[in-house]
Each structure stands twice: as structure tokens, then as C-alpha cells.
Amino acid sequence: MPPRTVLVLLFDGVQSLDVTGPVEVFAGAAPAAGSASGGYRVRTASLDGAPVRTSSGLILLPDHSLAEAAVPAPHTVLVPGGQGTRRPDPRLIDWLRVNAPGAQRIVSVCTGAILLAQAGLLDGRRATTHWAYCDRLARDHPAIDVDPDPIYVRDGNVATSAGVTAGIDLALALVEEDHGRDTALTIARHLVVFLRRPGNQAQFSAQLAAQTARREPLREVQQWITEHPDDDLCVESMAARARLSPRHFARAFRTETGLTPGRYVERVRVEHARRLLEDTTDGVEEVSRASGYGTPEAMRRAFLKNLGTPPAEYRRRFHAPSPS
Template sequence: MRTVLVVLFDAVQSLDVTGPTEVFAGAETCRAGSYRVRTASLDGAPVRTSSGLTLVPDGTLAEAPAPHTLLVPGGRGTRRPDPRLTGWLREHGPRADRLVSVCTGALLLARAGLLDGRRATTHWAYCDRLARDHPAVRVDPDPIYVRDGRVSTSAGVTSGIDLSLALVEDDLGREAALTVARHLVVFLRRPGNQAQFSAQLAAQTARREPLREVQQWITERPGEDLRVEALAARARLSPRHFARAFQSETGVTPGRYVDRVRLEHARRLLEDTPDGVAEISRACGYGTPEAMRRAFLRALGAAPAEYRRRFRPAPTH
């Protein structure tokens, strides 16, 4: 029996609480005796979430059982937290076998000194703040969750479900996690390294229709000729005018945007298909496996084959 203790506080994000709670409760339903989920606030009083819902905790943090997994959700209440909450986390966080944060819950862990020297992430809108206010934390703004030893941090709300499913898979096996995912009608499972934003969302959408059409063309055809000259011709602009307008309206150069799209597409194929590296490199416009290898090493610090070994889910039998 693993006790999962969820910390509650005023202006908590309700989905940060209920998403992981449903995962662990679902695992307990399909395999009795696996988890006991408990919630607690500082004084045991009900808390009002940022969306206006009221959550009634099981008790106070002082009286809560020592948890196997201590889960800290995010929300507006993390911006100016009660010092007593930070103090409790500082004292009790190191005692948990597993320390987990969802969204801006990472800010609370960082305030308590529990992320110092560790790699961590949070909601994309707060990664800069986390890095600025806590320079001892190695902030990675890209993935939907990061696992560093016994400490796991996740990005925006739904990524807490992805991380919780990964933890259930660690504890009980893939079939148990898959059963929970099916009941919740969610994927099992988005790998933690998956970007918080797709290439299209990370860049701004161009205002002018020809440039928006070019963005869509790039996304749908990463293996095509995507040099500036070819893209400019599609937008019916000169290469110089196109490059300047594209960067002005999207915030990135055409080349950088193409690089992001190709890398994202290649990662997806490595994770989801059995296609060989040579085949994927052609499909994504790299041309050769060596060109794709250089792009992966530059962006991810791992060659394609190593990336696949790390992040492609093991086959089930």
C-alpha cells in the first residue's frame, strides 16, 4: 500500500489535484491494495480552488500519514504561499519516497529548497520565473515532465495525468497503467520528453494568409524542399522579403521553424513507428542519417538510435 498525499491550499488548480488523484484512485480500483490517496491542508479546512470549486481535505498536514508519494499541485496559490506551507514542505518533503509536483507546484518545491541541484520543469509560462528566482534549479522548459531521481516535476495541468500514469506503470506495470488510461480515455502515455508546445504552437501564427499557408505547408510536408527560396515562391514574395516578414510575424526565422518541425516529426516517428533511421531521415527532410544525427545531437544531446532506446515504449505481449 503506497500512500499518496496531495497537498491542498487556497487557489489551487483543481485539475492539478483531480487529474493525478483519479489516476491513483483508478489504479487502486483495478488492483486493490496498491494506493491510498489522502488530501490535507494546513489547518484541515476546506480550500477554494482557482476555478471556484471547494475541496474538503481528509485532515491537516500535521496529522497526515507519512506518504510514499507527496504530490504538490499548482495554481494561483503558489504565487504568494503561506510560509507555513513552505516550511512544512521543507521539513517533510525529504522524508517522502517520491516527491511530485504538477504545474506551478514546482515553485513551492523550489521555495522549500527541494529542487536545488536538480533538473525540473513547470508550466511554460513560469519556467523563466523558476529559473530566475531559483538559479540552483536546472530548469528545462521543453518537456511535459521531468524525472530526476526521487523528484518528478510536470508542466501544465494535463501533464500531471501523464506523469501519474508513468508512476503507476513503474509501480504496477504497463497493463495496470493502460487499464487506468482506458478508463480515463487518455493516451498511455505521452513520453515525458514530449514538448509542451508543438512547433506550431511554440511560434506565433502569422497574420498574413500567405505566410500562414506556408507555415501549414511546412508542417504537413517536412520532407519537401523547404529552403527559403522555395517557401518564398509559395508565398509569392522575394526571398529577402519573405524571410524578414516570416520572422517578424512568427518570432522565428524560416530556417529555425523548419528545424523545429522536422525535429518534432522525426521524434514522433522514432517513438511511434518501427521505421529505420535512414527512412525517417528522408521522410523528415534531413536527406541522410548523418544530417539527422547532427540535428538530434545539437538539439537533444542524443543520437536518433539512442533517443529511440530511451523514449519509445517497450512493446507489450
């Protein structure tokens, strides 16, 4: 099989990691497969073929102008994000609108989704972007079903991903789909990253979703909750660990983290249970105990409330193959 052509769009203000992360993944496909063919032919292009300055100040030299790169149509068009997506050159949007539909696959990293949206390529589709821009994407483009939670989303031949490193996860998923798990695993090992975080994994962990408490006793309690989700995590127990009265603890915890103690514990336990369902073959009853739920039914109610799906169905969806 001849190499698939991946065309990466470059523009002033692009985020360098949005470019280099996926490019390193695609570039490693042929060596990982032990062949000089059958991988990817990665090409970069800017509007006029001129060098671009990334948001961090690096200069990138493209292979082509976009006009030169349009024929023949690439297999995959990859649109990175960055500060340059805030006020993009209208010619870039026009090029995407006219030429991207000719590709077999359209991919965005981070706020590259904003460029796809402006070109009308996400209308009627489910998509994501960096968490800080999901509200803007949904507000400015109501025809898009914006999902702020997952690290990447596949909808037909269009894939969108969250910020920066999520582009590596998505690229690994595409390599796995194109060339198999062994090739993707070899690349991941070389880059010292996970084989891939499946797309439905949340952008935020429970700890990142909440603020970190300023006071050390409260931070210690946050860490304890994370490391011991199956412990007694009632307010009285946590307050004693922080050496505060239950009332003072509850008030201070909410003030400094933005969440009530109960809500924080709930998020940690759901996240812990999700990871066990994703990474182990433990039964639902065993997972529920390890995650601090008294019964599988209690975990089921928590999953329905927070994820809209019961644990068994969550595991099934997680391990289901990605759509082509």
C-alpha cells in the first residue's frame, strides 16, 4: 500500500506542539512497521508557501503553498490550533471550505476546530476542542454538537481533538486504525506516551476540574481522597484529617476548591471507577468496592447521574472499535 499523504496546515500563530506532536506520530509509522512504505507522507503547507512564526516564536518552513498542496487531494488534512485561529486569514478558511472535503479524513487539533467550523465543515456533526473554547465554539456555531468532555471525537470522516497532547492521542488512534495496534504501540513506546487515551476519556481529571486548595491541610485531604477513594470519606472523617470542625471544613473546602466535599468525592470516585473499567477486567462489583461505593447499584446511580450511562455500558462503549 502506498503511503497516505497527510497535509498539515501552517499559519502565523500556530501552536507548535499541535503540529509536531501528530507529525512525530505519523512519521514513526513506517519505521515502526519495519517498512519504508505503507506509512505516511507528511507534508506541510502555508497559504503562500512562506515560513510561519508559531505562537512560541519558532519559525516553521512549509513544504508547499496550499495551492500546490491541493492537487492531488491528500488522504488526511490536519488543522492545528493556536493563537492564529482567533483572527484567521479568510483565504485559509476559503481553502478549507473548497479543498478539505476532497480528503478522505479531516482532523483538527485544539482550536483548529474553530477553523473547520468557520469553513462549515462541522455543521451537523459532534465535535470538541480545547476546554477553554468549547463555549465559544458552541455559541458561534449552533449547528455543531459541541462536547466539551472527551479528548477527541470522531464523527464520520471528521475528527476533532482537545488541547495540545490530545492531538498525539488522536494521531495514535488513527495509526492504530490504519496500521494496527502493534505499530501504534511501537510509536507510543518510542515517544514515551500511552498507546492512546481513548477519545471518550475526559479532558480533565477530578483534581484538575477543581481548584487546588491554598491551605496545606485541605490540599492533603484532596490528595488523600484521590489515593483512598474506598475509605470513609464522610465530612466528619475528612474534617478530622484536616484538623477542623466539620462545619468549618465544609465551608473552607468549598471556598477554596469551588466544590462541596461531597461533590469532590463523587467526582474522584467516578473517575477511579472509570479507570478500573477501562484498564482492568475486574467485575462491576469489585470495581464498585474499590471505588468506595457500597454496592454496584450505588455505582450505577453515580454513573447515570454523572455520565448518563451505567457502568457495564460505559465499559462496552469504551472498548468498542472507533468508527472508520
